Amino acid sequence: MRRGSEDGVYDCVIVGGGIVGLATAYRLTEAQPGVSVAVVEKEPAPARHQTGRNSGVLHSGIYYQPGSLKAVMCRTGRDSMVAFAQAHDIAHDVCGKLIVATDDSELPGLHRLHQRGTENGLKVELMVPAQAAEYEPHVNCVAALRVPSTGIIDYVAVTETLARILSDRGVELRLGTEVVDLTSDGHGERVVTTDGELTTRFLVTCAGQYSDRLARLGGLDPEVQIVPFRGEYFELRPEKHHLVRSLIYPVPDPAFPFLGVHLTTMIGGGVHAGPNAVLALGREGYRWRDVNPAELAETLRYPGFWKLAAEHWRSGLDEMVRSWSRQRFARSLQRLVSDIEADDLIPAPAGIRAQALRPDGGLVDDFLLIEDTRSLHVANAPSPAATASLEIGRHIADRAIDGLRRVGAVDN
Ligand SMILES: Cc1cc2nc3c(=O)[nH]c(=O)nc-3n(C[C@H](O)[C@H](O)[C@H](O)COP(=O)(O)OP(=O)(O)OC[C@H]3O[C@@H](n4cnc5c(N)ncnc54)[C@H](O)[C@@H]3O)c2cc1C
Structure with missing residues (x-):
């Protein structure tokens, strides 16, 4: 039987109701x-x-530096996510x-990707165009790499299932x-919340766009700032769905942690094209007109942002032009599948990557968790964190249990 928080103190409070x-x-x-x-979730x-608001891809782990948290947790996390989906009948x-x-x-x-995939223990196959x-x-290529373990899933359905299980287990949402x-x-x-105060023996924050702020409120310095990069999507109109059977990705630019606009069939039907990567004008600025002056000023005051901009201004400008011009967006997709026209693209909701940036302008590539004896803050959990979430969650839970053991709240 779950111990309640009758003494007014929870064993663990988790901030953030994302995956x-x-x-x-x-x-x-x-x-x-x-x-x-x-x-505790603000929404x-x-x-x-x-x-x-993501691509709904179960990543294989091909891209990531061998031995990094991303490489390890993506691979095991993909397997755990597939097993979870099978156990709970999630498409x-x-x-x-x-x-x-x-x-x-x-x-x-x-x-290089073929080599990296092999180093990461994946079955990958180089292919000629035929x-x-x-x-x-309908793909356009001079060569291709097939990654059979990649898949698609509905992460909202996964999260709803998790919420139902947690509620059955007596967790307060x-x-x-x-x-x-x-x-x-x-x-x-x-x-301290907008609905009163809670006390906890161990605190975890997984606050996405606001993760750096919560870490600072908790007295830890993550030494990074979240810079929000919006990823805009289009849907292919139904007459063109036949052009894409599964997932088609470009070779990514190694200078960026983003994968380049790609074509993704969605588990609920349809084909998504995107996401690009443009600076969002607020941490939850899903459209150009969604401007949060205080958050924008915070980004523009951050030295890391200007160092990043100085180094990558040309590709940043390209991304902005592509954001404003459907023709330019279509041209990027035509590199992958020539028969896609600008008129085939229907705007779809955007997502925003919570990307941690260092003061020297370096984008933090790996997952970043910072902790002390009574708290753990997730400071960077970009893609493939949805794929890896059940393994990230296992790792954080182990740290929380260590913390609870130290104060005698769980047995050794
Ligand atoms: C465009 C895009 C495409 C992507 N594609 C993929 C993909 O195909 N596959 C994949 O594996 N990953 C993908 N990702 C990455 C993946 O979506 C994220 O890594 C993952 O969802 C992170 O989950 P999270 O719970 O950390 O963050 P979030 O889902 O952002 O959740 C954080 C939560 O914290 C809450 N919160 C924040 N501040 C507070 C506060 N003060 N009080 C209470 N609540 C608070 C927020 O409301 C939010 O619900 C993509 C991301 C983007 C943006």
Whole structure:
């Protein structure tokens, strides 16, 4: 039986009802069924931000530096996510994907990815155009890499299932409740919300766009700032769905952690094209007209932003032009599938990547978790964190259990 928070102190409070926060609560209550847990989410429902506005891809782990948290957790996380989807009847499809070199200049990059995939323990296959065409008859390439373990899933359905299981396990989901301050005293960490205060023996924050702020409120310096990069999508009009069978990706630019606009079939039907990467004018600025002056000023005051801009101004400008011009967006897609026209593109909702940036202008590539004895803050959880969420959650839950052991709240 779950111990309640009758003494007014939770064993663990988790801030953020995205997929990482809920996966953490899921792993924690799986490993320690007796602990009292509350998840605090400012929106009226889970998955309203990155988790509900992404490409819906189950990544294989091909891209990431071998040994990095991303490489390890993406691979194991993909397997856990597929097993979770099977156990709970969540629609998914391990359909595989093609990464395509569209001219000879991209061949070295494609071969590097082949090498990296092999180093990461994946089954990957280099293909000539005729072989690639057996999987994607309309693809345009000089060579391709097929990654059979990539798939698609609905992460909102995953998050809703997690929320249902947590509710059955007695976890309190406090929706529509924003955390506005964090302090500590002799009893534990105090979580000040728009709906009163909670006290917890261990605090976890998985706050996406606001992760750096919450870490600072909690007294830790993440040494990074979140810079919001919007990813805009289009849908292909139904008459053109036949042009894409599964997933078609370009060879990514190694200077960026983003994968380049790609074509993705969605588990609920349809084909998505995108996302690009433009600076959002607020951490939740999903359209150009959504400007948050204070948050924009915060980005523009940050030295790391100007160092990044100085180094990558040309590609930044290209991305902006592509954001304003459907023709330019279509041209990027035509490199992958020539028969896509600008008129085939219907605007779809955008997502915003919470990307941690260092003061020297370096984009933090790996997952970044910072902790002290009574708290852990997720400071960077970009793609493939949805794929990896059940493994990130397991890792954080282990750290929380260590913290609870130290104060005698769970047995050794
Ligand atoms: C355009 C795009 C495409 C992507 N594609 C993929 C993909 O195909 N596959 C993949 O694996 N990953 C993908 N990702 C990455 C993936 O979506 C994220 O890594 C993942 O969803 C992060 O989950 P999260 O729970 O950390 O963050 P979020 O989903 O952003 O959740 C954070 C939550 O914290 C809440 N919160 C913030 N501040 C407070 C506060 N003060 N009080 C209370 N609540 C608060 C927010 O409301 C939010 O619900 C993509 C991301 C984007 C943006």
